[in-house]
Amino acid sequence: MIQLKYSIALGLLLAITAIQAQEQVFSKKSIEQAMLAAYSWQQQHPKHELNDWTNGAFYAGVSQAWKATGNKTYLNGLIEMGQKISWKPGKRWYHADDIIICWSFMEAYKKSKKTADLQPTKATLDQAILYADKYPWENPNIQNITWWWCDALFMGPPVLVKFAAITGNDIYLKAADKWYKECYDQLYNKEESLWARDLNYVVKEPGTGKLEANGKKIFWSRGNGWVFGGLALLLEDMPADYPNRPFYETVFKEMAAKLKAIQPEDGAWRSSLLYPEGHAFGESSGTGFYVFGMAYGVRKGILPEAEYLPVIKKGWKALLKNQQPDGMIGFVQPIGAAPSLQVTKDLWEVYGTGAFLCAGAEVMKLNIKE
Secondary structure, eight states: OHHHHHHHHHHHHHHHHHHHHTTOTTSHHHHHHHHHHHHHHHHTSOOSOTTSHHHHHHHHHHHHHHHHHOOHHHHHHHHHHHHHTTTOOOSOTTOGGGTTHHHHHHHHHHHOTTTOOOHHHHHHHHHHHHHGGGOOOSOTTTOOSSSOSTTHHHHSHHHHHHHHHHHOOTHHHHHHHHHHHHHHHHHEETTTTEEOSSGGGOOOSTTOSOBOTTSOBOOBHHHHHHHHHHHHHHHHHSOTTOTTHHHHHHHHHHHHHHHHHTOOTTSOOOSBTTOGGGOSSOOHHHHHHHHHHHHHHHHTTSSOHHHHHHHHHHHHHHHHHHBOTTSOBOOOOOSOSSOOSOOOTTOOOHHHHHHHHHHHHHHHHHTOOO
16 A cells, blocks of 8 residues: 555656646646645655644645545545544634634535534634633733734634634624734734734834844744635635625735735745845745735735736745655744744645645636746
């Protein structure tokens, strides 16, 4: 079986190499093969508990790949994952990181209501709505709101919005609004249209706080990728006539404009967004979520195609360059909370593969012509 999987992956990669050599990187065939190679490699290299936030991001990508391609390989992997953990999220009902896996549970549920069990998801979300604001955090100087770090805006809001869409109960939308707006008021920098990771990186007075070597504020690429990718997931399930939808679309467009303006020439955003000169290599997880979000925005008419298609194309080509010969998505910053110089071709994480799959799924839908 292992030898068979290796042969399949090798065949896929040889096909990818041939297509990319001909510059047909935006053909459906090319994108599908790159995605399947990444997925196959990741399935052969499992890491972390299945309901961990890292795998929550990975299986979000798997879900997107299934919807874009119709390839049951992804759906089967999604269902197998849910069954192994009995469709249960993490134990920390109060923590967004332990909720994100529920987003993929709901994608499986939409396909087969008899297969996926959403009762554990409902129990967790209901408990969070009742008690999260009362939970005593370990560091109240930073953890002073429910979603006190920007990563949480990928992990939590899309789950609440999707569950509201499935159940028709606006209580989940209202909870998402409340916690999102608290985080926005605390961490979103309106001048830069970017998010501080948490209060440790909020600079309120000139010359104070943590700054990069070039004197600019610290804006972490993957942290902003979490927010931007999370907005794409959230907007997909939020009703078009929902009163607060314009707020989310405005933030999405502001971030997109900033990210477009600072995209490096090689297409891959650096780990520190405003200090690219300090980082030799582009980082895959942030770049993947940016490409995903922009491609979604163009497809839905939220972002103008003429402005953003060149950015998307450069970003996708950069991601393909970061895909290693065995299918692995390299140049992924390890788990952290701030920019890091430790980004090399040999570094990978499951969320990096998830971001790649999300990006590929949306780029495929654009039917880009060279």
